[in-house]
Each structure stands twice: as structure tokens, then as C-alpha cells.
Amino acid sequence: MLGAEFEVDVTNIAHGGISVARHEGRVVFVADAIPGERVLVRVTDDAKKSFWRAETVSVVSPSEHRQPHVWAEASVDRAPERRAGGAEFGHIAPGHQRELKRQVLADALQRMAGVDSDVRVEAIDGEPDGTGWRTRLRLHVAKDGTLGPFAARSHTVIPVDSVPLASPEVARLTPLDERFNGATHVDIVAPSGSNAFVLAGDSTSKGRPKPHRVTELVGEREFAVDVRGFWQVHHGAAQTLTSAVQDAIDGDLFDPRASNHDLYGGVGLLAAAVADRFGPTTRITTVESDALATDHAASNLVEWLGSQAVTSRVDRYLQGLRGSATSWRGATVVLDPPRSGAGKEVVDHLVGLEPAQIVYVACDPVALARDVALLRERGWELSRLRAFDLFPNTHHVEAVATLVPAG
Numbered sequence: 003m004l005g006a007e008f009e010v011d012v013t014n015i016a017h018g019g020i021s022v023a024r025h026e027g028r029v030v031f032v033a034d035a036i037p038g039e040r041v042l043v044r045v046t047d048d049a050k051k052s053f054w055r056a057e058t059v060s061v062v063s064p065s066e067h068r069q070p071h072v073w074a075e076a077s078v079d080r081a082p083e084r085r086a087g088g089a090e091f092g093h094i095a096p097g098h099q100r101e102l103k104r105q106v107l108a109d110a111l112q113r114m115a116g117v118d119s120d121v122r123v124e125a126i127d128g129e130p131d132g133t134g135w136r137t138r139l140r141l142h143v144a145k146d147g148t149l150g151p152f153a154a155r156s157h158t159v160i161p162v163d164s165v166p167l168a169s170p171e172v173a174r175l176t177p178l179d180e181r182f183n184g185a186t187h188v189d190i191v192a193p194s195g196s197n198a199f200v201l202a203g204d205s206t207s208k209g210r211p212k213p214h215r216v217t218e219l220v221g222e223r224e225f226a227v228d229v230r231g232f233w234q235v236h237h238g239a240a241q242t243l244t245s246a247v248q249d250a251i252d253g254d255l256f257d258p259r260a261s262n263h264d265l266y267g268g269v270g271l272l273a274a275a276v277a278d279r280f281g282p283t284t285r286i287t288t289v290e291s292d293a294l295a296t297d298h299a300a301s302n303l304v305e306w307l308g309s310q311a312v313t314s315r316v317d318r319y320l321q322g323l324r325g326s327a328t329s330w331r332g333a334t335v336v337l338d339p340p341r342s343g344a345g346k347e348v349v350d351h352l353v354g355l356e357p358a359q360i361v362y363v364a365c366d367p368v369a370l371a372r373d374v375a376l377l378r379e380r381g382w383e384l385s386r387l388r389a390f391d392l393f394p395n396t397h398h399v400e401a402v403a404t405l406v407p408a409g
């Protein structure tokens with residue numbers, strides 16, 4: 003059926019920004035559509051018996067929420083293989099993008115963790131059309147040395163004239179007219195507290211590139227971070243998550259002298275949020291696998307005498323505490339894992355340490371739901387949940403959840 007074309011009615015949204023339809027009883031995952039539409043699709047993957055994947059070739063009857071794509075080069079008017087990737091919700095009105103993200107999050111929590119939630123996805127400060135927010139942008143290099151994004155679901159570099167999701171400074175510096183022969187990708191990074199950089203990368207070169215420290219500002223506070231290291235991409239994200247994590251902590255359960263932790267701590271953004279709320283005597287330890295990020299965390303947190311920054315994988319760190327007399331009773335744990343989530347081993351160790359509360363910052367709704375399910379099976383419950391649109395015009399959504407022992 004590869005390449006076959008037919009019309010379908012799109013009924014739902016699925017994780018990953020793909021819509022769901024049915025054709026002769028079989029589930030078809032459709033890109034670039036909106037639930038409620040009738041679209042003409044072309045099958046791109048028929049390898050599985052239970053479902054196919056397809057692309058929208060044209061829209062037969064559009065949703066009231068369809069808008070001209072914010073990035074002309076990603077529009078459904080182009081042939082599917084010529085559409086720029088990375089803005090897969092750009093054809094949907096911003097308020098409805100957030101509604102679809104809400105549905106994916108609420109559905110994952112209901113289905114996987116048995117939790118009903120009335121969560122909504124909150125817009126954050128920025129352009130109303132969801133453009134102009136990326137302070138970090140990676141483009142890829144084609145065989146002829148030109149730059150562009152990959153097409154959706156492929157490694158074909160698409161030449162573009164604009165990068166509308168980029169912040170104005172990143173967009174101004176993006177060298178779309180230059181050639182980068184020999185490089186595989188180019189990163190454009192515009193930190194809020196230091197000069198911007200254009201960094202050509204070559205995945206074949208050996209070893210780590212030389213470290214280079216830049217400064218990010220969150221309110222009055224400065225954070226040192228490596229130019230290639232992890233930092234939230236939306237210009238308003240670090241402040242949004244700082245406030246959200248501060249609000250998510252139940253103050254009655256917080257003990258500044260307990261063994262508080264910021265796991266997957268990066269350069270200490272969320273440890274600083276905790277310490278800023280609870281004051282100079284707060285004890286808090288960040289745990290992060292990247293040694294350079296840990297060095298930056300140590301300097302970013304230097305004013306809090308009770309802070310420590312440890313380089314370790316979180317699973318190994320928690321494993322190392324097993325059998326020791328260490329207690330996390332009364333502790334607050336901030337958990338901000340990568341997209342894959344924390345997983346069973348980390349959840350088991352954490353629960354065994356008996357902290358007072360966990361504030362879980364999640365960039366993947368399904369991984370969050372999986373971990374919430376594990377915690378619920380072990381006697382914990384979800385007590386608060388907020389979600390934020392930190393990635394407008396994409397399918398991504400960030401959630402901040404508080405979990406406490408039940409009863």
C-alpha cells in the first residue's frame with residue numbers, strides 16, 4: 003500500500019503531534035492534519051499490520067482551527083517531502099494547539115496512570131502567533147554545503163528563506179546564504195546574558211568541542227552554562243519553570259534542613275528556584291551526568307552554603323545510597339529527566355528513600371504518565387499539575403506535577 007492515496011476522516015490527536023484516522027478499519031496515523039478534517043492522504047509506511055503512517059496530500063474539508071502555516075516552507079501546499087520539519091503544529095490556531103496538547107497529556111494520564119485531570123496548557127509570554135521564541139536553533143548541512151532544517155521524519159535537508167520560530171537575534175544571525183562544506187550541522191545560540199554564537203559542528207570529529215561558558219539571565223540571577231550545554235530553549239521558559247517549580251512545592255511539607263535534591267539538575271536552574279523560595283539555609287544537592295554542567299551548577303549555586311553539585315547518573319547515585327543509613331525523610335525532590343522519563347529503577351529507589359514530595363518537571367506527557375503510574379502503584383498520588391506551552395507551533399508540551407505519598 004506504500005504510496006496509495008485515499009481520503010480519511012481525522013478523528014483524534016495522538017502523542018507525537020500525529021492525528022489519527024481509520025481506513026477500512028485500520029488505524030492510520032496522519033501528519034499535518036487536524037482532528038475534525040477530511041483529508042487526502044498518501045501512505046508512507048505500511049510495515050505494521052495494526053496501523054499505517056500517512057502524509058496529508060491535500061485538505062478536502064478544513065477544520066475551523068486551520069490557519070496558513072506560520073512557516074511557508076512547512077505548509078501543506080508543498081509536496082510532503084519538501085516540507086520543513088520542526089513546526090508540525092504551525093497550521094493550527096495557537097489556542098487549539100494548546101487544546102490538542104491538553105488532550106494528549108490528559109489522555110496519557112488517564113490511560114496509563116488512571117488519573118483524571120482538569121489540566122489546561124497555559125500560554126507563556128511571547129508573540130501571539132507562537133513565533134520568535136527559539137534562543138537555540140540547529141540546522142543541518144546538505145551535500146552542497148547549504149543549511150536548512152530536516153524535512154519532517156527524514157534526513158533530507160530542506161532549503162529555507164526564513165526561520166520564524168527563532169528569536170529575532172537567532173534569525174538575524176542564521177547564515178542561510180553561507181556554505182558549510184565539511185560540517186554536518188550548525189547551531190545558532192543567543193544566550194540572554196552574553197554574545198550570540200554560530201557554531202559549525204562535525205559529528206565525525208573526535209572528542210568534545212572546547213568548552214565555552216556563556217551567561218543566561220533569569221530575573222536578576224545569572225547562570226553560567228556551556229554554549230553547547232542544556233538550557234531551556236524558549237526565551238521565557240527558564241523564568242516560567244522557576245515560578246512553576248516554586249509554586250508546585252507544598253510549603254507545609256518543605257524542610258530546608260532535609261536532604262533536598264534537584265535530580266537531572268543541569269546547571270542548577272531549579273535548585274536555585276527552590277533555594278530562592280526557601281532561603282539561605284536551604285540544603286539542596288543537584289545530580290547531573292554532565293561534568294561540565296555540574297561545574298557550572300556549583301558556581302551558579304555558590305551563594306547557598308547548603309548546596310552541593312554532584313556529577314553522576316541519577317540511577318547510579320540512588321543505587322549508591324542503598325544500604326547506607328541515608329534518609330530522605332522530609333526531603334523535597336525536583337525531578338527533571340530527559341524525554342525518556344525517570345523509569346522504574348529510579349522510581350523504586352526514590353520511593354525507598356521516603357521523601358516528603360516530588361516535583362516532576364516533564365517534557366514528555368507519555369513518559370510522565372508512565373512514571374506517575376509507577377508512583378501510584380507504590381502508594382503515591384498526583385496532587386497538583388500544570389502545563390505550559392514552552393514550544394509553540396510544535397507538538398511539545400512541558401508539565402510540572404507534584405506527587406506526595408497517599409493518605
Ligand SMILES: C[S@@+](CC[C@H](N)C(=O)[O-])C[C@H]1O[C@@H](n2cnc3c(N)ncnc32)[C@H](O)[C@@H]1O
Pocket residue numbers: 232233234266267268269270271272289290291292295314315316317338339340365
Ligand atoms: C531536561 S534537562 C533538565 C536540566 C535542568 N533541570 C534545567 O531545567 O535546566 C535534563 C538534564 O539531565 C541530564 N541527564 C540526562 N540523563 C541523565 C542521567 N541518567 N542522570 C543524570 N543526569 C542526566 C542532562 O544532561 C540534562 O542536563
